[in-house]
Amino acid sequence: MRLSRFLLPVLKETPAEAQIVSHRLMLRAGMIRQEAAGIYAWLPLGFRVLKKIEQIVREEMDRAGGVEMLMPTLQLADLWRESGRYDAYGPEMLRLKDRHERELLYGPTNEEMITEIFRAYVKSYKSLPLNLYHMQWKFRDEQRPRFGVMRGREFLMKDAYSFDVDEAAAKRTYQRMFVAYLRIYSRMGLRAIPMRAETGPIGGDLSHELIVLAETGESVVFCDKRVLDLPIPDADVDYQGDLTPIIDQWTSVYAATEDVHDAARYEAEVAEGDRTETRGIEVGQLFFFGDKYSAPMKATITGPDGVDRPAQMGSYGVGVSRLLGAIIEASHDEAGIVWPEAVAPFGVGIINLRQGDAECDAACETAYAALAKAGRDPLYDDTDERGGGKFAKMDLIGLPWQLIIGPKGLKDGVVELKHRGSGERETLPLGEALTKLGPGRP
RNA sequence: CGGGGCGUAGCGCAGCCUGGUAGCGCAUCUGGUUUGGGACCAGAGGGUCGCAAGUUCGAAUCUUGCCGCCCCGACCA
Numbered sequence: 001m002r003l004s005r006f007l008l009p010v011l012k013e014t015p016a017e018a019q020i021v022s023h024r025l026m027l028r029a030g031m032i033r034q035e036a037a038g039i040y041a042w043l044p045l046g047f048r049v050l051k052k053i054e055q056i057v058r059e060e061m062d063r064a065g066g067v068e069m070l071m072p073t074l075q076l077a078d079l080w081r082e083s084g085r086y087d088a089y090g091p092e093m094l095r096l097k098d099r100h101e102r103e104l105l106y107g108p109t110n111e112e113m114i115t116e117i118f119r120a121y122v123k124s125y126k127s128l129p130l131n132l133y134h135m136q137w138k139f140r141d142e143q144r145p146r147f148g149v150m151r152g153r154e155f156l157m158k159d160a161y162s163f164d165v166d167e168a169a170a171k172r173t174y175q176r177m178f179v180a181y182l183r184i185y186s187r188m189g190l191r192a193i194p195m196r197a198e199t200g201p202i203g204g205d206l207s208h209e210l211i212v213l214a215e216t217g218e219s220v221v222f223c224d225k226r227v228l229d230l231p232i233p234d235a236d237v238d239y240q241g242d243l244t245p246i247i248d249q250w251t252s253v254y255a256a257t258e259d260v261h262d263a264a265r266y267e268a269e270v271a272e273g274d275r276t277e278t279r280g281i282e283v284g285q286l287f288f289f290g291d292k293y294s295a296p297m298k299a300t301i302t303g304p305d306g307v308d309r310p311a312q313m314g315s316y317g318v319g320v321s322r323l324l325g326a327i328i329e330a331s332h333d334e335a336g337i338v339w340p341e342a343v344a345p346f347g348v349g350i351i352n353l354r355q356g357d358a359e360c361d362a363a364c365e366t367a368y369a370a371l372a373k374a375g376r377d378p379l380y381d382d383t384d385e386r387g388g389g390k391f392a393k394m395d396l397i398g399l400p401w402q403l404i405i406g407p408k409g410l411k412d413g414v415v416e417l418k419h420r421g422s423g424e425r426e427t428l429p430l431g432e433a434l435t436k437l438g439p440g441r442p
Numbered sequence: 443c444g445g446g447g448c449g450u451a452g453c454g455c456a457g458c459c460u461g462g463u464a465g466c467g468c469a470u471c472u473g474g475u476u477u478g479g480g481a482c483c484a485g486a487g488g489g490u491c492g493c494a495a496g497u498u499c500g501a502a503u504c505u506u507g508c509c510g511c512c513c514c515g516a517c518c519a
Contacts, residue, residue: 012480013454017512037511109519142443142518157519209519218518241445252456282519319519336452353478388479393477407480416478 001346002368003381004398007044010393016035018391020216022328023148027335029240029397031324038145038153045397046324048345053323054135056187056342057158064239066133068162071113073137077103079112082297106139111293113314114161118311119299128301128311129173129374131224133160135320150281150325151218158318165303165309166419167290168314174288175243177316179233181210181284182250186232187415190330192283193227195255206288206395207383209257211280214329221280222254226268288314317380337398338421346379347371348437349399351391355384363415363430371403373437378403395420403433 001221017034026032031046042050058068077095080086086093088103094106095189107113114132120403122130135158145153160177165244166171178194185192196340197209211221230253233246256262257280272414288292291310294300300308319326339345348371352364363378371378381390394402404416409427417433418425428436 009451009452015453016448016455019513036513136519140518144513144515144517146513151518155519159519285519317519322519357477385480386477387481388483390480395478404478408478 001379003376004383006379008393008397009043010396018052018148020147020150020214020325020329021332022150022325025328025332025396026148026324029337031074032149038142038151040149040152040154042223043120044142045345049324049339049343050321052343052345053188053320055155056157057135057184057318058182059292060180060187061133061158061160063183063235064131064176065129066131066180068134069132069135071107071110071117071136073105073107073139075107075113076108078107079116083112083293085112093140093189094139101144107136108138108140109157109315109317110134110136110159110431111161111313112297115293115297115299115313118161118163119294119324122163122311123302125301128163128165129169129172131160131177132403133158133316146218147323148217150323150327154319155319156321158178158320160316162314163251163294163299163301163317164314165301165312166309167312170288170290170314171206171241174314175247176239176315177286178208178247179239179243181286181316181318182232183235183237184208184218185212185283188323188343189326190283190323191228193221193223193255193280194281194286195221195223195249195257196251197257197259197285198259199289200362204377208286209282210284210286211255211257212283212326212330213278213280214326215279216329217279219280219282221256221388222261222279223276224253225274225276227253227255229269242302281322281329282319283323283326284316284318286314286316288312288346291292310403317418328425332398337395339400341400344398344400346399347376348378348403349394349397350378350380350401351394352380352382353390353404355382357407359410360405360407362408367403367405367415367430367434370434371437374434374437376439401437403437 003397011028014024015027015392018027024056030043030044032040033355034045034196035041075084093108097257098104135156137154139154142151142153145151152413164173167342192210192212194208195211205213211219230250254266290312294310294313299311302308306335312381327343329336332338350364354360368378368380398420400420402418402420404418414427415424415430415433416427
C-alpha cells in the first residue's frame with residue numbers, strides 16, 4: 001500500500017476524551033473514529049488489525065473442531081421469550097420494532113438463536129459433537145461505555161456454541177476450547193490466563209475467564225505468578241486425544257477473578273512470594289451450561305438408547321474488537337504502538353526520505369515491489385512530507401520493521417533497517433535488507 | 443443510574459465572570475527556501491460559537507429547556 005493512496009489520519013495531539021493509553025494510541029494512529037458513545041468506525045489501519053485478529057481466532061477455532069457460520073445481528077423477541085431472557089436481560093438489550101410493529105432486538109449474544117438452529121436440524125447423537133461459531137457485531141447498551149474499544153457498546157465478538165450428547169462429552173469439548181484459547185492469545189503475543197470465574201447472565205456452572213494482566217484492566221484478579229510460565233500447547237496438539245493433563249496443569253495453579261476469589265485457599269496454596277494481586281482485562285470466557293437453553297427450548301437429541309435428552313451445551317467468547325485495546329495496552333512505548341508481528345497492520349514500512357529524487361524513488365520502488373512480492377505487506381510512505389514527521393508517524397503506527405531509504409545512504413550504497421520492537425537499527429545494502437526481510441523471515 | 447464536568451475551524455485550546463467586528467497553536471492550500479528523527483519564510487482558505495426559546499438596541503458571553511460527549515462510582519465481553 002502506498003501511503004499517498006491510503007487513509008491514515010494520524011494526530012499529533014492527544015484527543016481530550018481518551019484516558020487510557022490504548023484508546024489514545026488508537027485515535028492518534030488513525031485506527032478508529034468515535035461516532036457515538038461506545039460506537040466506533042474502523043478506519044483502514046484499525047480494520048486491518050481487526051482482520052488479522054479475526055483470522056488467528058478462525059484458524060485456531062477450526063483447528064480445534066469449530067465450524068464457522070454467520071448469524072444475523074437482529075433477532076426476534078419471541079425467540080428470547082422461549083428462554084425467558086427477554087424480560088431478564090434488562091436495559092442493556094437494545095430493543096426495536098420494525099414497520100409491522102414486530103419486536104426485534106440487536107443481539108447481545110446468540111445462545112437462543114443457535115439453539116433454535118440446532119434443534120431444527122440435529123436430532124441424533126451421531127451428529128455430535130457439534131461446535132458452531134461466528135464472528136458478528138454485538139450490541140450491549142452499557143450505561144457507561146469507556147476506554148475506547150475496550151468497553152464499547154457495539155463490539156465484535158467470536159462466539160462459539162457447542163452441543164454434546166452428555167456431560168462427559170461436553171466437558172471434553174470445553175477442554176478443547178480451553179486449549180484453543182491458550183493458543184489464540186499466545187499467537188497474538190498476549191499472555192492470557194484462564195481464571196475461575198462466575199458464570200453471570202449466560203448461566204451455567206463451569207466457567208473460566210481469559211485475563212490479560214494489566215494495570216488498566218477493569219477486573220481485580222488473584223493468581224499464583226507461576227501461572228505466567230506455563231507452556232502453551234503446540235499447533236500439533238492432538239485435539240482428539242486426552243487433553244486432561246494440559247487442563248490440570250493450568251487449573252492446578254491458583255488463578256481467580258475477584259468474584260470467586262477464595263482468600264483462604266489462596267493463602268494456603270500460593271507461596272507468599274508468588275501471590276499476585278493485580279488488575280486484568282477480560283479477553284474471553286468459556287462457559288459450560290448444560291441444558292440451560294436446550295431444555296426450555298426443547299433442543300433434544302436421541303441417544304444410542306433411543307431416549308431423547310436435551311443437548312449439553314457450552315459457549316465460548318472472544319472479544320475480538322476489545323483485543324486491539326488489550327494488545328496495545330500490553331505492547332507500546334513512548335513513541336507509539338509496538339505491534340506483535342502476527343497482528344501488525346503492515347509487515348514493513350518503507351520511508352522515502354527524499355520523495356522526488358530519482359535515485360531515491362527508484363530504490364524505494366524496487367524495495368516496495370520486492371517486499372510486496374515476498375508477501376511482506378509493505379506500507380510505502382511516498383509522501384513528500386519533510387522533517388521527522390515520517391519517522392514519528394511510522395513509530396506511532398508500530399509496524400514491526402522500517403526500511404529507511406535516503407540519498408545520503410544511497411550514495412554509499414546502503415539503506416537503514418530498523419526493528420520497531422527492539423529499536424535496533426542497522427545500515428546495509430538494499431539487497432541485503434530485502435533478503436533479510438524476505439519470505440518467511442521475521 | 444447517582445455525583446461532577448465539557449460542547450467555540452479537522453485536532454488541541456483561549457474568549458464567557460464584566461454582552462458590542464470570532465481568536466491562538468497544530469493541520470490544510472498556494473508560492474518560495476529546504477531535506478537524515480514531529481522543517482523555515484510569506485500568503486490564503488476554513489466557524490449557523492451543540493440546538494431551541496427567552497432577556498436586550500445588540501448574545502459565543504446572561505436565563506430556561508433539550509441534545510451530545512467525558513470523568514468518578516455502581517453495573518458489564
